Amino acid sequence: MTDLGQPALNKGTKPFSRFEWMIAGRYLRARRKEAFISVIASLTMVGVAIGVATLIVVMSVMNGFRGELLTKILGLNGHFTAYPIEREFTDYKETVAGLQDIPGVSFAVYFVEGQVLASGRGNSTGVTVRGMDEENIKKLKLLYGAASQGGWDNWDSSNGIAIGYRLAQTLGVSLGDQVQIINPDGAMTPFGSTPQIRSYPVTVIFDLGMVEFDSFFMYMPIEPAQDYFKLYEDVLKPGQKPLDPMATDEEIDAAYQRVGQASAAEVFIDDPDNITVMRQRIESNPNTRPLVLTDWQQRNETFFSALQVERVVMFTILSMIILVAAFNIISSLIMLVKDKSSDIAVLRTMGATRGSIMRIFSITGTTIGFVGTLAGLVLGLIVSANAEPLRAFVSNTLGVAIFPPELFYLSSLPSKTDPVEVTVVVGLALGLSFLATLYPAWRAAQYDPVEALRYE
Template identity: 85%
Template sequence: MIAGRYLRARRKEAFISVIASLTMVGVAIGVATLIVVMSVMNGFRAELLDKILGLNGHFTAFPIESKFTDYKDTVDAIETVEGVTYAVYFVEGQVLASGRGSSAGVSVRGMDEENLKKLSLLYNSAELGGYDNWDEVNGVAIGYRLAQTLGVTIGDQVQIINPDGAMTPFGSTPQIRSYPVNVIFNVGMVEFDSYFMYMPLEPAQDYFKLYEDVLKPGMGPLDPMASDEEIDAAYERVGQASAVEIFIQNPDAITTMRERLQAKTELRPMVLTDWQQRNETFFSALQVERVVMFTILSMIILVAAFNIISSLVMLVKDKGKDIAVLRTMGATRGAIMRIFSITGTTIGVIGTLSGLVLGLIVAANAETLRAAISNTLGIALFPPEVFFLSALPSKTDPVEVAVVVSLALGLSFLATLYPAWRAAQYDPVEALRYE
């Protein structure tokens, strides 16, 4: 009751009440800022993981020692491994893509429709066109940012240039071919929307010369005088793949899954690289940034805790006569400490709860607020060219929220101990001597 009365200021104590109110606001802002920033960074990491691992597998298996013509059997064997969701084979190469007066270096991936459907993020992201009859059409799918760069749309021709073309007496000549744009996709990540191009598997194998002609089963040695028609009839073309992307159920179970996959692929020698190896520097930087941001922003709450100390010290000075009267009426030192501890802790609790509510609301509407501020000010906040994503993601972690709230409440309580102890040391005789 007494602590509550001390929080409700009378006219002559208005200044102390203003300081307490500002301290409460400082705690609320610190808690809300921490929750919002940590939620945005969690969302940023989760969204990047979803995008990166939505098109690139948790493992990539590269063939060694022999040409990768048995890619279908290899994928079938890998998909029987416990913990594997699915696997896809593909052909990949780097080319120069040219459109209407503009060019860009791109990565071309050749995949059949069956494997494209496994990549739901890509298959469901078609904004223009579609993947119907993908294996029959001799066209390409490109990201919408790449389409803007090249100045093309559905039906336009894209010219791709591969420096490793046909061999001539004068050396290698570039291989140049044109393909119509059948699909323009938008997966929401700048790297994929501006750099990747997809085409059907067989045209990609033909373009990158990933095939070999082998004798059909049962065919004996050919007559040296055989005609070209007889030779063509005796041979069949067998395509090759560049690698296999493997998607697993638990992205963090890298060590266990690596052992299982290596045991399964021992008949076909392959080198496995996982997503943590490929993105180690990037995600390590993200983790360091999260820790640093949490530490720096925690200083806001620490500053607010010092404000609690200053406001309570002033309150103790102002209430010196009241403390002396309470002591002469029989209040113990412990009772005086509890009064001022409750007063300061109440400031911290109200500020923490207000910041919690504010932080959760802002974190849940981060993208809406970003868009509103960008439209109002006419500037691009969190441009996708810098932050990789086209929208500001947010993912609130209950554990982190609990840590932030506990930190704020703990600092608020600790901030009350010294002023409360000083109040408990008041000598009632000295305090009332001149009253």
């Protein structure tokens, strides 16, 4: 028997030979008397698949969440916000023109901003008003293309307002309705400051897909905004001499001209991550007035830092699922080794080396991990690619709001799969699966064939 079997096994003792694959394949196939071990192996495979799929889906959703927020925030707010110092910001047009000439700057916009109380049909809420002209709104492609009702044509002469659809729902207004805005810092009277109350028609309703902007931002043409917030000054026209104190109102109107002011300017750059270099260029530019700059990383440092920490924590926690599945591979292989002790002894007596026995059980355990990882990869990619339709389906089926926009800022569930992260997840699963096979395979290789066959 030994003479007949020895040559075949000698040929099969090469690393990962056909003989080792054949034996490992037989151990993976279920038999009636090995049904329990087969069930454990199948559950282990499912555990690996669930762990891999969960990691891929969660990391993809978090990538999409971060990317979508970054796109929305930086689509309306510049990479730099430039605030005037030393004197009033009356030269905002010249300043913006100078900023746009700096290499690396895509464009810049100026605006007027203030906080008011907006009141509609019985409902009121605090909002941020931004005054911008049509030329600058066209530069903000995200805002310009978000008009769901009405349009931006003739915006400068409309004397109306643009509000988000969520704010319109809160105030109970629609296109053409009047919205009353109240500013506590109004005209001075002998009895103190009186609130300034004015009404404007709704000419544009936009949908940006981000709760914060759709609920709390209101836009109006820049000149009405300057007039409402009193961001202007009356100065003598060029060449005009000071008037006599007894001058009539008509003479004063003819001699003075109104010069508007802006609150600040937003600067958009080509590379959002090139903050340090662009800050130096802007601050050292001789063609712009003195400005105080705050960049998008400073404004959102806490928020995006929290997102990054959350990503790391979620990856670490969800990796435990794969780790638990790897321990299940260890337990199922140890059970398989105990069950196949007599087979191991026979193989050893026929000439199989310890290394060959180790490779057989390594192949068995790694195959479980590989099939589970492959199934999890396919499942994770499918779910990630259809995250929003699946969320909507589950929400409609169960009647429960999953990822409500009021809490997660976005009106839909974004997903962005990163190939590098997917590779890391797959590599982690395969690596843990292989490491899980080493101890059971080593134990199998240590079996003494004489002791194993003594009671057979």
